[in-house]
Amino acid sequence: MPKLKVIPLGGLGEIGLNMMVYETEKDIIIVDSGIMFPEDYMLGIDMVIPDIRYLYDPEKKKKIRGIVLTHGHEDHIGAIPYVLREFNIPIFGTPFTLGILEEKLKEHDLPFKVSLFTVKTGNTITLGDFEIEFIRVAHSIIDGASLAIKTPVGTIIHTGDFKLDQTLEKDAATDINRLAYYGDRGVLALFSDSTNIEKEGFTISENDIKKTFRNIFRDNETRIIVALFASNIHRISELLSLAAEFNKKVIFSGRSLMTYTKVARKLGYLSIPEDILIDEETIGYYKPEELLILTTGTQGEAMSALSRISVDDHKYVKIKPNDLVLMSSKFIPGNEKAISKIINNLYKRGAEVYYENISEIHVSGHASKEELKFMINIVKPKYFIPVHGELKHLYQHKKLAVNSGISPSNVFVLENGNSLEFNEGSECMRGADVYSGRIFVDGKGIGDVGAHTLKERAHLSENGMIIVQLVVDSKTSNIISGPDIVSKGFVFEDYFKELNEILHKLVMNVIEENQKREKENVDWVKVKDDIRKALKKYLNKNIDRHPFIFPMITEI
Template structure:
């Protein structure tokens, strides 16, 4: 088994007839999935998603894949294939199209419809797009693509087989093997088996649930639990789930209809996505069930259901604003039931529990994955992955989509059924398929690209570190006027603080130390303002650390009089 090494050098030129695979995101984290395939000087991209920021990314809106290593080769891109319509697979596409606006887009009907809405939001014209479905084959340059139906937590998901002169790659996208899906569309294992018979040279496999033993439960398993919540609730019900989880919304609409309740969508993305799903026939709305959310105020609470975004505790989401009682027309009341019908994305736990506590404080009953079977995963567990390995029997395996531990667990599963060549990579680690053998060929620069307002890529890790210090430790500014001719400090230093001390008088004790340290430097002939500022920073920093055990950001300003 190959392990990526942090000291890997840049990859050498791809051997003629070989296929190069470069992940720009999604290997080492759950999100921002994007992979480039290179053959004969041409490129094919699969997915282009975002990662949502965590608590240690203050001020960041989104995190994009880092495609900087191919930025000067975007004219070589034959197409962008989108396996399904989740944000972590399509959300970064508008940012890519800002750099080359005519990249052909390939995906299923629902996926491209959701993306089209996103492109209009970004005021980008829709580029050439190809609507594909399972069983279809289509070629772009040297890449011959075949699409395979897979089941996931959004309709119309596809795996893609990529045939090239170097061999056949099968990329699962995100998938599971629900045998009783709500829409009747199962993962096509017959197609997997047929491709396996032809010979799969490299198998890229979703790792998200590889640590979970057994099989992922069917979506239908949560139907009785939702029904029970509706049966037991005597007042309003608020359901929070992902704005793209059409199957979950379908279950809520069906339960509402059965219990004579009316449903309103809350949250712009929920309204938009479910409108698209309904228009395309993926969502069946029972008669007299759906109303505008603002109209629910005129309906008795026992007949109301609100379907909301914000199941991950996002600060600006509808559910967070409801929990804080800052939503413009939804006010939580004692006796309301809130159903969090989603998983906890790693890193979001604190935010979700803040929302749960906020809702509970106002007297709501909160039903979530921790106390009821209200969510099933959209990803294949270990038992399903073993089935796939035995059916496909690939020559080489590259685990994708997951944190390091998920990919290592996936690699162990592949090895357990006798697949010897399993390559573990991370974002930026280049894997070459040459003469039927996959191996690590080097590494390209690949970091986080932060979106902050309208700024893309301008925020660095260092900037985030400064923001965290400001948020956690506070900020101190020190202004000192010096007379470099007489070698004295004019007046007393001016010290102001934010997020550190309520009263600036706490600094009276350290001001004489600042003055004496500066006058000592001046007496030794130091007049460089930068060196004098560093002296101020050291004196204040030592004092704060000693007396308050804090490490605030210190901004010293030395002015020559």
């Protein structure tokens, strides 16, 4: 009897790491493979990728037919270079999605040529037991797709990220008719984006934001700097159009912005008015009011163009009094402090700043509650599974599905590693859990940093450290040099001079007691432990501090 197993390896109970496995007896497809940007406690981590060891089994490896991508955002494609280190498998996506991925893959030295297959929305591919149609959806990046996945047990609709903005041009708006087509013919299960379930009504149209921007351009005869996501080609196109309308030259500042616009222009998704673009180096030849600067760094990324501009560390762009900075993006949870720091620095240098809390200069790329309800009603699934969101989003989406007429027993809230099994009789039940998790990427290291290392980093960042250095004679156990005591991130150096004398005496007492007891056979490993205990006890009791203590004893 045919069966279908569905397993989320990332993206459920969190924002990011989107990765879903669809598996039959003979075949496996993977939908999306994204990263998550590090949370506050992940000190030194560059990014987080899904743990895919479930797929390492040789029998499962043989079954993988490819990765199918819904769109080109990092939380959906960012982990692919790391997945490809384990599996040389083909990748399928729309033209812009693969164009962005191709640029990303150039940064990774993979030992083989990656097979990329372009699929335009409206077209269908067959991968083993799976027949997959790409259905056009609107999002904050162009060329997004929902997937209609025909399987041996029924049709699955996997929405990807979407909104139902019907004011967009025909080739950019969500194809509601095609989604309804599948709804009329019977959908086994709907896996639907849950990001904006807490927002009532409908998501504001991108075209409404253009009106806001036009008013700002009209009312401010000054230099305008717009920070936005580099992937939002539709908004970049709107801003270029306004720049031409108001006779402004445009500067692109930020590597990702250059990459995304290059791909969009190459594929015909972005048309730039003639002679409107200028290089950053020529900024001094123009009056401030003649310039529009588009830049990246809306989430407070430390090395982004906007971050460097805000601290006067950008080679060409220097904030001037009366500059107007528009933060045209949502504040992603966890990034608020970093973003606020940039805004404060911009104000400090004389700029006026508009951001989402005080001005409607951004619209979400995700469907709000009424659109999510509409999706359920037109697809009419037997089973409903909310995806792409924290647990609070998934449970709110479950409530919406039940209120829309789906039986509570047919709605499943999953977490990463949970599985669902569908059989030929269109029955669905929870399957056995599989291993899932997060892998930290730190520089070129992948998976070599774990929870214990992060805990140590947090301890160091909060409490500092004290290093005790000592060189001894291995034969006589006499001290050759030291003990020298150094602190980092612990207390002010001036104060440490006085404390250093006390700690030095404590260390000498420990050494002398061990020398007296053991003569020439001192156990220096034990001495290290004794030093650590003695200093820890004193510091805890007298100044209520808890630094890392590193005794370093060299025997020669």
